[in-house]
Amino acid sequence: MFTTSSAKAEEARGLGAHHTVLSTDDAAMATVRGGLDLVVDCIPVAHDPKPYLASLALDGALCLVGHLGSVSIETVDLLVGRKSVTSSGSGGRRSTQEMLDFCGEHGITAQVEVLPSAFVGTALDRLEAGDVRYRFVLEMSDLTGDATPARGLPNRDAGHPRCDPTTDQRAGPHDDDAQ
Structure with a gap:
């Protein structure tokens, strides 16, 4: 190495x-x-x-x-x-799955640092500063569904009605819209 x-x-x-x-x-x-x-x-x-x-x-x-x-x-x-x-590219899904299967069969694991999803800004700051050993993994189970983009990340879906947290897509027509 x-x-x-x-x-x-x-x-x-x-x-x-x-x-x-x-x-x-x-x-x-x-x-x-x-x-x-x-x-x-x-x-x-x-x-x-x-x-x-x-x-x-x-x-x-x-x-x-x-x-x-x-x-x-x-x-x-x-x-x-x-x-x-x-x-060499990283491969598609099949190659990636084969690699993961191989690693699982042979006890090969990754060195990672797990962070809560709320720490994505901290993760980005540390990436920029070169203060990362191996890889970050963001814990996704703590997400609440808030569509607000994390600091430092562009909101690529801004303006799209499905991604607007002020619009309730589950509701039917609003009462004041029905005439």
Whole structure:
């Protein structure tokens, strides 16, 4: 596992990682140079893929699954060592269900932090600040049906009568409408 933080490296080893490499440490990166068949790049922001390409063995592949923007790669970094760059989407419902079934059968669980739905604003603030380990899960059982959007979230349904909390859609015609 590549990481920029020694604390994350230690945490990853605690979760079962067999080998961690600080990507900010040139000496550590040199230890894996040309030795990996596959690197799955989950970095969600723009970054230089060159150090990860350098870690690939002959015919190795760099699979980009994190950042959705542009990536700049020097052709020579691919030619030397016959390396390839690939990507993968998250899959549809069937693939996602197969993955969840596999995880369930093998006791693979996610590291999550569960928050009450009312804390969605706090969750967004912490996401923006980079203060999140793994994933947030919002508890949905505490929802009351209020159509007011949470702070920071656009009300995409604003103006739609079914989403207007002042309109009771269960009632029939209003008495003053019947003439």
